[in-house]
Amino acid sequence: MEALLEPVFVFKLNPSFTSKNPYTVHFPNLPKIPSKPLVVATCCAGTPSPSPLLPQDSDQNPLQLSPDRTRDRRKVVRIAWEKLVRWSRSWRSKAKTDVLERTKKVVVLGGGSFGTAMAAHVANRKAQMEVSMLVRDPAVCRKYFPEHKLPENVTATSDAKTALLGADYCLHAVPVQFSTSFLEGIAEHVDPGLPFISLSKGLELNTLRMMSQIIPQALKNPRQPFIALSGPSFALELMNKLPTAMVVASKDKKLAHAVQQLLSCSHLRISTSRDVTGVEIAGALKNVLAIAAGIVEGMNLGNNSMAALVAQGCSEIRWLATKMGGKPATITGLSGTGDIMLTCFVNLSRNKRVGVRLGSGEKLEDILSSMNQVAEGVSTAGAVIALAQKYNVKMPVLTAVARIMDSELTPKKAVLELMSLPQVEEV
Numbered sequence: 450m451e452a453l454l455e456p457v458f459v460f461k462l463n464p465s466f467t468s469k470n471p472y473t474v475h476f477p478n479l480p481k482i483p484s485k486p487l488v489v490a491t492c493c494a495g496t497p498s499p500s501p502l503l504p505q506d507s508d509q510n511p512l513q514l515s516p517d518r519t520r521d522r523r524k525v526v527r528i529a530w531e532k533l534v535r536w537s538r539s540w541r542s543k544a545k546t547d548v549l550e551r552t553k554k555v556v557v558l559g560g561g562s563f564g565t566a567m568a569a570h571v572a573n574r575k576a577q578m579e580v581s582m583l584v585r586d587p588a589v590c591r592k593y594f595p596e597h598k599l600p601e602n603v604t605a606t607s608d609a610k611t612a613l614l615g616a617d618y619c620l621h622a623v624p625v626q627f628s629t630s631f632l633e634g635i636a637e638h639v640d641p642g643l644p645f646i647s648l649s650k651g652l653e654l655n656t657l658r659m660m661s662q663i664i665p666q667a668l669k670n671p672r673q674p675f676i677a678l679s680g681p682s683f684a685l686e687l688m689n690k691l692p693t694a695m696v697v698a699s700k701d702k703k704l705a706h707a708v709q710q711l712l713s714c715s716h717l718r719i720s721t722s723r724d725v726t727g728v729e730i731a732g733a734l735k736n737v738l739a740i741a742a743g744i745v746e747g748m749n750l751g752n753n754s755m756a757a758l759v760a761q762g763c764s765e766i767r768w769l770a771t772k773m774g775g776k777p778a779t780i781t782g783l784s785g786t787g788d789i790m791l792t793c794f795v796n797l798s799r800n801k802r803v804g805v806r807l808g809s810g811e812k813l814e815d816i817l818s819s820m821n822q823v824a825e826g827v828s829t830a831g832a833v834i835a836l837a838q839k840y841n842v843k844m845p846v847l848t849a850v851a852r853i854m855d856s857e858l859t860p861k862k863a864v865l866e867l868m869s870l871p872q873v874e875e876v
């Protein structure tokens with residue numbers, strides 16, 4: 450904690466410095482030279498090393514505080530930390546547990562990697578809870594994490610009536626493109642009051658619908674309670690109980706809080722949101738952006754390119770989401786920036802891996818036929834461009850991905866085209 454507050458790079462700009470002085474820094478464009486040290490960055494871990502720009506004279510080195518000032522500074526930090534701890538404890542003392550106590554059964558639709566990880570997670574919340582996975586082949590869900598033993602209270606069945614009977618909550622983890630047909634097939638067994646927690650991230654290709662539209666329409670019940678669960682969360686890391694943070698979004702604030710209570714635990718933080726559109730659009734579009742990030746990596750375009758691409762992609766996602774009624778704060782939150790960072794920068798992402806292979810010259814059909822898991826960004830890329838046209842938003846990076854998916858543009862040509870776009874003011 451302390452190290453975070455130590456200044457690291459300190460440029461001491463002193464008018465008396467001359468070009469003969471080895472520590473002189475010349476900034477011709479600076480209007481006025483400040484007479485006090487200018488702290489330009491304050492984050493670091495460990496002991497700061499003396500700056501080469503400073504005279505190595507401890508009297509003048511602002512990094513070396515007197516013992517009194519060190520004590521004062523530490524006190525300020527300690528008080529701030531204690532305040533946080535007190536606030537957190539009082540909040541926790543008010544935390545409710547009634548939802549978990551009341552919940553007897555959770556049904557999970559889809560036995561892929563995320564459905565399985567979330568089934569294990571919710572089952573671990575309470576041993577007496579029944580967690581029933583509805584899958585096409587009950588043996589399959591055990592294949593995703595062979596090194597993990599699923600909790601005893603998780604069962605798998607291919608019988609929809611048995612799986613859904615008496616369920617208090619439903620976790621939906623069927624890939625987006627198959628969700629409509631899957632849900633239509635089980636609709637007769639779904640209780641109209643059963644809350645659907647959607648884990649799927651994507652847009653339906655031909656209809657451009659989000660899961661919040663797909664689920665009630667497929668079930669023919671516009672009032673089916675809906676919650677979107679999103680954010681940076683690789684199934685494997687959740688399975689390994691590594692600290693994770695996600696967001697639940699629902700128009701129904703009480704329901705969002707109930708799901709927060711059901712799912713959050715010492716290694717999973719759950720924030721709530723009412724911005725369903727923002728959370729869903731961010732979760733769907735980050736998969737398309739992750740393909741672009743993979744292409745940049747596969748083509749060895751370097752870190753500058755990667756950062757520029759991801760920043761541009763974040764803007765494109767914000768432009769569309771806000772036009773559709775989403776909030777900018779959602780896009781900079783867990784389901785936006787959080788998930789974008791995870792999937793664009795980490796090679797566990799299946800969408801990113803598709804991009805890496807495309808960038809290294811492989812053909813899309815060969816990549817997809819070699820995969821046994823879903824990369825939602827491939828289909829969502831087509832849908833998002835139609836949506837961008839509907840809302841009149843320019844999305845150069847995401848459009849380039851869609852063109853590459855359609856085999857109408859090579860990654861190399863896409864880079865040339867993107868680099869030649871007009872250089873406009875940032876918005």
Ligand SMILES: NC(=O)C1=CN([C@@H]2O[C@H](COP(=O)(O)OP(=O)(O)OC[C@H]3O[C@@H](n4cnc5c(N)ncnc54)[C@H](O)[C@@H]3O)[C@@H](O)[C@H]2O)C=CC1
Pocket residue numbers: 559560561562563564565585622623624625627631648649650651682683684685821822823825
């Ligand atoms: N794996 C992860 O780390 C995360 C995945 N997600 C989202 O969760 C959703 C599911 O992803 P995963 O479980 O990872 O996918 P997966 O590729 O591991 O498994 C997909 C599952 O869907 C089933 N399925 C495929 N076609 C089907 C059909 N026609 N009818 C019924 N079931 C069908 C498959 O049998 C398989 O069980 C996706 O939308 C993904 O974006 C969200 C967060 C994290």
Ligand SMILES: O=C(CO)COP(=O)(O)O
Pocket residue numbers: 650680681682683684736739788791792797798799800801823824825
């Ligand atoms: O959504 C995810 C993590 O939050 C998983 O991303 P991939 O589907 O690209 O693996």
